[in-house]
Amino acid sequence: xxxxxxxxxxxxxxxxxxxxxxxxxxxxxxxxxxxxxxxxxxxxxxxxxxxxxxxxxxxxxxxxxxxxxxxxxxxxxxxxxxxxxxxxxxxxxxxxxxxxxxxxxxxxxxxxxxxxxxxxxxxxxxxxxxxxxxxxxxxxxxxxxxxxxxxxxxxxxxxxxxxxxxxxxxxxxxxxxxxxxxxxxxxxxxxxxxxxxxxxxxxxxxxxxxxxxxxxxxxxx
Numbered sequence: 001x002x003x004x005x006x007x008x009x010x011x012x013x014x015x016x017x018x019x020x021x022x023x024x025x026x027x028x029x030x031x032x033x034x035x036x037x038x039x040x041x042x043x044x045x046x047x048x049x050x051x052x053x054x055x056x057x058x059x060x061x062x063x064x065x066x067x068x069x070x071x072x073x074x075x076x077x078x079x080x081x082x083x084x085x086x087x088x089x090x091x092x093x094x095x096x097x098x099x100x101x102x103x104x105x106x107x108x109x110x111x112x113x114x115x116x117x118x119x120x121x122x123x124x125x126x127x128x129x130x131x132x133x134x135x136x137x138x139x140x141x142x143x144x145x146x147x148x149x150x151x152x153x154x155x156x157x158x159x160x161x162x163x164x165x166x167x168x169x170x171x172x173x174x175x176x177x178x179x180x181x182x183x184x185x186x187x188x189x190x191x192x193x194x195x196x197x198x199x200x201x202x203x204x205x206x207x208x209x210x211x212x213x214x215x216x217x218x219x220x221x
Contacts, residue, residue, distance in 0.1 A: 001202065002027075002216055003135050003195040004035070004064045012130040019132065021068045023219040029190035031079045032069055033178055035062065035171075035197075041082035045070055058086075064192065081178045083191075085161075085170030094162030101158060110154040121147035129195075136217035141199035148196070168200040175201065176208070183210045 002024060009017045024032075036044065036059050044056040044065070054066040073080060101107050124143050128134045148164055156163035161170065175191060182189060193201060205211050 001136075001191040001193075001198060001205075001213070003132075003198045004062070004192055005130055005135075006062055006064070006194060008130055009063050015130045015132045015135075017063060017067050019220065020064055021072070023132070023216070024068065024190060024192075025072075025076070026219050027190055027214075027216070028188060029078050030187040031081060031178075031182060031189045033081050033083045033175055033189060033191045034065060034069065035084045035193045036065060036080075036082040037084045037086060038082040038174065041080055045073065045080065048073075058084075069192070078190075083171060083174040083178055083193075085167060085174055090160075090162045090167070094159050097158045097160075097162070098155070101155060107154075110150070113150045114154060117147045117150045132220040133217050135195050135198075136220070140195070141202065144196050145199050168197060171197060172201060172204040176204065179208065179211065 002020070004020065005012065005015055009015060009020060034041070040056050040058045044054050044059040047056055048054045048066075048070050054060055054070055059065055059070075069078075069080060072078075102111055121143055122129075125134075125140070134140055152164040156165050159166070161167065171193070179189065191201060202213075205213065
């Protein structure tokens with residue numbers, strides 16, 4: 001599994017787009033599962049083939065796809081599948097719910113616990129949150145899980161489909177559906193999601209008997 005840092009790839013030396021490209025080329029995947037909604041993938045690919053750039057709005061915010069995965073689709077011969085469960089409505093409802101929680105005096109202690117966990121995470125990963133050798137380790141996953149625990153515990157019910165538990169369950173449902181369709185074919189599959197989702201995806205993959213995980217960190221030297 002390859003975790004990505006989205007627009008931070010553009011400014012990072014440690015995990016630049018060139019570093020990401022070299023690693024995913026070295027992995028030689030047959031299929032790439034992406035953090036793009038299933039109904040946006042074909043549009044993103046079609047616009048690139050038509051005008052040479054990806055202007056599909058949900059995809060264009062992810063340079064790992066617009067500058068690497070989709071442009072290399074033809075020369076590398078890999079297949080791209082969308083596995084992100086986010087929708088505009090889910091994102092909009094989540095923002096509104098979080099704003100209401102933050103402003104609710106009765107939820108002050110919950111919000112403070114959530115923010116403290118986020119600050120503790122930021123401190124723990126400072127200076128290495130864009131190091132691909134670090135973000136692909138179990139130590140990083142443990143830090144992420146601890147940082148998200150208060151958020152999930154306090155706010156899952158308020159956020160509905162956009163809650164941390166719920167959205168990761170939905171992402172994993174799409175990932176597992178894609179893997180089900182590929183199972184038994186001996187294919188190499190790269191899963192590319194943002195860093196925070198990795199531990200949830202790995203938990204889901206651990207329940208599968210048809211998946212052999214490789215050490216992605218080794219691809220970064």
